[in-house]
Structures are given as C-alpha cells and as structure tokens.
Amino acid sequence: MAINLEEQIKLLVEMQGMDTHIFKLEDDLESIPVRIKTSDEEYKNKMGNLKNLEEAYKALQVKKKQKDGDLEAKEGAIKKFQTQMYQVKTNKEYAAFQQEIARTKADISLIEEDIIRLLDEIEEENKNITREKEFLKQEDVKLIEEKKRLNEEAGRIKAELDSIKKQRSAMAEKADRAVLAKYDRIIQNKDGLAVVPVSNESCQGCFRVMPPQVINEIKMKDRLVFCENCARILYINE
Numbered sequence: 001m002a003i004n005l006e007e008q009i010k011l012l013v014e015m016q017g018m019d020t021h022i023f024k025l026e027d028d029l030e031s032i033p034v035r036i037k038t039s040d041e042e043y044k045n046k047m048g049n050l051k052n053l054e055e056a057y058k059a060l061q062v063k064k065k066q067k068d069g070d071l072e073a074k075e076g077a078i079k080k081f082q083t084q085m086y087q088v089k090t091n092k093e094y095a096a097f098q099q100e101i102a103r104t105k106a107d108i109s110l111i112e113e114d115i116i117r118l119l120d121e122i123e124e125e126n127k128n129i130t131r132e133k134e135f136l137k138q139e140d141v142k143l144i145e146e147k148k149r150l151n152e153e154a155g156r157i158k159a160e161l162d163s164i165k166k167q168r169s170a171m172a173e174k175a176d177r178a179v180l181a182k183y184d185r186i187i188q189n190k191d192g193l194a195v196v197p198v199s200n201e202s203c204q205g206c207f208r209v210m211p212p213q214v215i216n217e218i219k220m221k222d223r224l225v226f227c228e229n230c231a232r233i234l235y236i237n238e
C-alpha cells in the first residue's frame with residue numbers, strides 16, 4: 001500500500017540521515033589503508049636512520065684499518081732504519097738515520113692519536129647503533145599494535161556498514177519508486193545531500209533564502225518541493 005507524501009518525506013529524511021552516516025563510514029574505511037601505509041612509511045624512514053648510522057660505523061672502521069696499515073708501515077720503516085744504521089761508515093750518515101727515525105716516531109705518535117680518536121668514535125657510533133636498534137624494536141612493536149588496531153577498526157566499520165545498509169534497503173522498500181529515484185539522483189549529484197530542512201527561511205543545502213510561497217508549499221505537503229537554487233528536496237522540521 002502506498003504511503004502518503006508526509007510519510008514519504010519522513011522516510012527520505014531518515015534515509016538521508018542513514019546515507020550521511022554511510023558516507024562517513026565509507027570515508028573512514030577508505031582512510032584505513034592510507035593510515036597503514038603512512039605508518040609503514042614512517043617506520044621505513046626510521047630504518048633509514050639506522051642504515052645511516054651503520055654506514056658511518058663502517059666508514060670509521062675503514063679509516064681505522066688504513067691508520068693501522070700506516071702505523072705498521074712506519075714501524076717497519078723504523079726497523080729498517082735501525083738495521084741500516086749499523087752498516088753506516090760516518091757520523092753524518094748515522095745522524096741522518098737518527099733524524100729519520102725521530103721523524104718517523106713523531107709520525108707514529110700522530111697516527112696513534114688518530115687511532116685512539118677513531119676508536120672513541122667507533123665506540124660512540126656503536127652505542128648509537130645499539131640505541132637505535134632498541135628504539136626500532138619498540139617502534140616495530142608499536143607499528144604492529146597500530147596495524148592491529150586499524151584492522152580491528154576496519155572490521156568494526158564494515159560490520160556497522162553492513163547493518164546500516166540492511167536497514168537502508170528495508171527502508172527503501174517502503175519508499176515510492178519515483179520519489180526514491182529522484183532522491184538517489186540528487187544525492188549522487190549533490191555531494192551526498194539530497195534532503196535538507198528549511199530553517200530561518202533558507203535552504204540548509206545552499207543557504208539561499210526561500211520565498212514565502214515555497215515555504216507554504218512545503219507546509220502543504222501535497223507534492224515534493226525542490227530548492228529552486230540547488231534542486232534539493234526541502235522539508236520543514238516541526
């Protein structure tokens with residue numbers, strides 16, 4: 001049995017409420033994979049910090065290895081000078097070797113200072129890496145929890161959507177076919193808002209002031225009244 005226009009409008013107002021809720025839930029649901037992706041990317045950036053620290057650590061070790069090599073070469077040179085020194089014939093040559101040895105020893109102490117400094121830096125970098133790894137471990141736990149929470153939220157939203165969509169189709173069964181078709185067309189073209197109240201004499205969809213005869217027509221409830229500006233279906237809250 002067909003229901004009267006007043007009932008039709010009430011139904012449309014209720015459907016509009018449901019549709020608004022459905023759109024909101026659908027937006028929320030769509031945002032979840034985006035939020036998961038953002039969290040993953042943030043975590044990846046943090047992993048990048050660790051990679052940088054590890055590279056700095058490797059570079060320091062390469063430097064230290066070079067210095068070790070330099071040190072070994074200088075120590076070898078001293079041994080060679082000392083052997084050669086016993087074969088010299090003149091004091092002048094002997095003095096020259098002594099000078100060479102003194103110079104090389106000075107070089108060695110500089111290299112040793114460098115090595116000590118590098119060892120300190122390596123130790124510091126190692127601490128940073130340990131700290132960063134610990135931080136990442138905590139971040140990883142947080143990420144897993146965050147994803148779990150978001151997936152649970154998605155599940156809740158889906159369940160709510162299922163239930164509200166069922167209610168909506170039950171309601172759509174009761175609506176007049178032609179009225180429903182109009183409603184659906186407007187909702188698609190007007191950003192999800194097809195039925196709007198008139199309050200303070202203006203359409204709450206586009207805020208245009210409605211002439212008195214339009215307001216009277218809405219009150220008469222014998223046909224659907226559309227906003228002449230935004231084409232939405234109008235009603236008055238009683």
Ligand SMILES: [Zn+2]
Nearest residue numbers: 203206227230
């Ligand atoms: Zn309007």
